[in-house]
Amino acid sequence: MATVRRTPLNRDRVLRAAVALADEVGVAGLSMRRLAQQLGVVPMALYKHVADKEELLDGMVDVVIGEFDTPGPGLDWRDGVRARVLSARRAVLRHPWARQAIESRTRRTPTVLAYMNSVAGVLLDGGLSADLTHHVLHALGNRIWGFSPELFDEPRDENAPPPTPEQQQAMAAELSQRYPHILAIAMAATEGDLSRVGPGCDEEFEFRFALDLLLDGAERLRRGGWTSTAADPIATLRD
Amino acid sequence: MATVRRTPLNRDRVLRAAVALADEVGVAGLSMRRLAQQLGVVPMALYKHVADKEELLDGMVDVVIGEFDTPGPGLDWRDGVRARVLSARRAVLRHPWARQAIESRTRRTPTVLAYMNSVAGVLLDGGLSADLTHHVLHALGNRIWGFSPELFDEPRDENAPPPTPEQQQAMAAELSQRYPHILAIAMAATEGDLSRVGPGCDEEFEFRFALDLLLDGAERLRRGGWTSTAADPIATLRD
DNA sequence: CCCACCGGTGTACGCCGTACACCTTCGGGA
DNA sequence: TCCCGAAGGTGTACGGCGTACACCGGTGGG
Incomplete structure (x- = not known):
C-alpha cells in the first residue's frame, strides 16, 4: 500500500x-x-x-529579526533609527516570547550581526563618529530590539478581578505610608484615579520617550563633536 | 547517645x-x-x-538589593541617582547571576518596591515632576539595578585561545565584507588594533555613558518644565 | 547492484521541581 | 502530668525535561 x-x-x-x-x-x-x-x-x-535547544532558540530569534523591515534611505539619521527600532518593536509585539528569548541569547548569529550592522550604518551615515556610534549603541542597549528593559510591567494578571474601592483605599494607604514616592507617580500617571492603575503604563509612550531621550542626547553630542577620549567625555552635555 | x-x-x-x-x-x-x-x-x-523556586529567586534578589547602600542626602539629584545606581552596580557585579535573576523576576517584593521608591524620591526631591519622574524611571529601565541591557557582551570564552594573526586577518576581511559598519566601530574601539577585540567593551564606561546621557537629558527636560501632555512631549529636547 | 548517507525511530539516563504522607520533637494549655 | 498540635525534616513517587546512542528503512550515486 x-x-x-x-x-x-x-x-x-x-x-x-x-x-x-x-x-x-x-x-x-x-x-x-x-x-x-x-x-x-x-x-x-x-x-x-x-544541534540542541540553544541553537533552536537562536534560530527562532533569527526568524523574528527576519521580520524587521529596513526602511529606505533618505531619512534623518534619528528617523532612520526610529523607523528600524519601531519596526523591531512591532515584530517583538507580535511574538511576545521574543523579548525573553532575545534577552537570554548570547550567541551572535550572522542575522544578529547583520541587524546591528544596519543600525550602526544609519548612525555612521548620519555623521556620528565610529566612537560615538559605538557608545550610543551601548546606550540604546536592548532598545534596538524593540523593547525596553524593565521590571515595572508584566505582573498584571488579566484574570484577576478589578480591585474593589476598599482595596483601592487600602492600597493607597499602604503606598502612602511605605512608598509615598511611588504613590506620587501612580497618582500622576492615572491623573489621580487610582482605579486606573490596572491597565498599567503606556509602554509605547515609555518606549518612544526613552528612545528619543537617547537619540536627541546623541544628536547633541554629535553637534558638539563629542569624543570619548576627552577628560570628562560627557561634559559636552552639561551646559 | x-x-x-x-x-x-x-x-x-x-x-x-x-x-x-x-x-x-x-x-x-x-x-x-x-x-x-x-x-x-x-x-x-x-x-x-x-513556597517554591520562584519565591526562592525573589528572595535571593531581595538579598542582593539589601546590599545596595543608600547615600546620604545633600547631593545634586543626578549625583544622588548616580550614587545609588553605581552602588547597585557594584552589588550586581559581586553576584554575576543577579542580572539574569533580576531580569527574569516579575514579582515586585516589598524590598523591590522600597528600592524603586527610594530612587523615585531622589528624582522628586530634585525637582522633577511626578510625571517626568515616572517616564525617566522607565527610560532608565534596568539600569537602576546596576546593569545595562545588552546583547553585545558575554559570549566571551575565557578558555579560548587568543586569535592568531591569520584569524584576525580573516575576521577583518569577513567583517569588512559583510559587516563594514561593525568593523568601523571595532576599529575605533580598539584604536585600530583588532587583536584587542578580545577584552571586549569597557562595560563600566558604557554604563556611565548611558546613565549620564539619560540623566542629563532628564535635567534638560526638568529645566524646560517638561510635561507629557504637551502635543510633542519630546520637542523640548530638540536643539 | 550495492553501499553510504539521510531522516526518522526507540530506548534509556540523569536531571529537574514538587505533591503527599509520614515521623520526630517540643512548647504550652488542660 | 498529660496530651496535642504545630513546626521542621524525611522518603517516596510522579511527570516532565534535554539529549546520548544504537538502530533502521529508503534512496540516489558509483
Whole structure:
C-alpha cells in the first residue's frame, strides 16, 4: 500500500513551527518534545536539524529579526533609527516570547550581526563618529530590539478581578505610608484615579520617550563633536 | 547517645546559602536539590521555608538589593541617582547571576518596591515632576539595578585561545565584507588594533555613558518644565 | 547492484521541581 | 502530668525535561 510519505522536515520548517508554538504557549511551554509532537515526529528527529535547544532558540530569534523591515534611505539619521527600532518593536509585539528569548541569547548569529550592522550604518551615515556610534549603541542597549528593559510591567494578571474601592483605599494607604514616592507617580500617571492603575503604563509612550531621550542626547553630542577620549567625555552635555 | 541537633533552618539561612551557591555555580546550576545538599538536608525540607523556586529567586534578589547602600542626602539629584545606581552596580557585579535573576523576576517584593521608591524620591526631591519622574524611571529601565541591557557582551570564552594573526586577518576581511559598519566601530574601539577585540567593551564606561546621557537629558527636560501632555512631549529636547 | 548517507525511530539516563504522607520533637494549655 | 498540635525534616513517587546512542528503512550515486 502506498503510505504517503510526509514531506521531510528541514531546519526552516522546524524553526517556523517553533515560532508558531511559542506564539501559542510562550517560551516556557516550548519543549523539544512538544515541538516534535506538533510536527508529528519523535523528539529526537529534531536533532537532525538543530544541534540542541540553544541553537533552536537562536534560530527562532533569527526568524523574528527576519521580520524587521529596513526602511529606505533618505531619512534623518534619528528617523532612520526610529523607523528600524519601531519596526523591531512591532515584530517583538507580535511574538511576545521574543523579548525573553532575545534577552537570554548570547550567541551572535550572522542575522544578529547583520541587524546591528544596519543600525550602526544609519548612525555612521548620519555623521556620528565610529566612537560615538559605538557608545550610543551601548546606550540604546536592548532598545534596538524593540523593547525596553524593565521590571515595572508584566505582573498584571488579566484574570484577576478589578480591585474593589476598599482595596483601592487600602492600597493607597499602604503606598502612602511605605512608598509615598511611588504613590506620587501612580497618582500622576492615572491623573489621580487610582482605579486606573490596572491597565498599567503606556509602554509605547515609555518606549518612544526613552528612545528619543537617547537619540536627541546623541544628536547633541554629535553637534558638539563629542569624543570619548576627552577628560570628562560627557561634559559636552552639561551646559 | 546525644545526637547533636543541627541548628534548624530558616528562610534567611536558606536564602543566603542560595546566594552563595549561585555565586559559585551560577543561576543555571542552582537547583533545589543541590541547594538542599549544600545545607545537609533533604530537598523537600526547603519547602518549609520557601513556597517554591520562584519565591526562592525573589528572595535571593531581595538579598542582593539589601546590599545596595543608600547615600546620604545633600547631593545634586543626578549625583544622588548616580550614587545609588553605581552602588547597585557594584552589588550586581559581586553576584554575576543577579542580572539574569533580576531580569527574569516579575514579582515586585516589598524590598523591590522600597528600592524603586527610594530612587523615585531622589528624582522628586530634585525637582522633577511626578510625571517626568515616572517616564525617566522607565527610560532608565534596568539600569537602576546596576546593569545595562545588552546583547553585545558575554559570549566571551575565557578558555579560548587568543586569535592568531591569520584569524584576525580573516575576521577583518569577513567583517569588512559583510559587516563594514561593525568593523568601523571595532576599529575605533580598539584604536585600530583588532587583536584587542578580545577584552571586549569597557562595560563600566558604557554604563556611565548611558546613565549620564539619560540623566542629563532628564535635567534638560526638568529645566524646560517638561510635561507629557504637551502635543510633542519630546520637542523640548530638540536643539 | 550495492553501499553510504539521510531522516526518522526507540530506548534509556540523569536531571529537574514538587505533591503527599509520614515521623520526630517540643512548647504550652488542660 | 498529660496530651496535642504545630513546626521542621524525611522518603517516596510522579511527570516532565534535554539529549546520548544504537538502530533502521529508503534512496540516489558509483
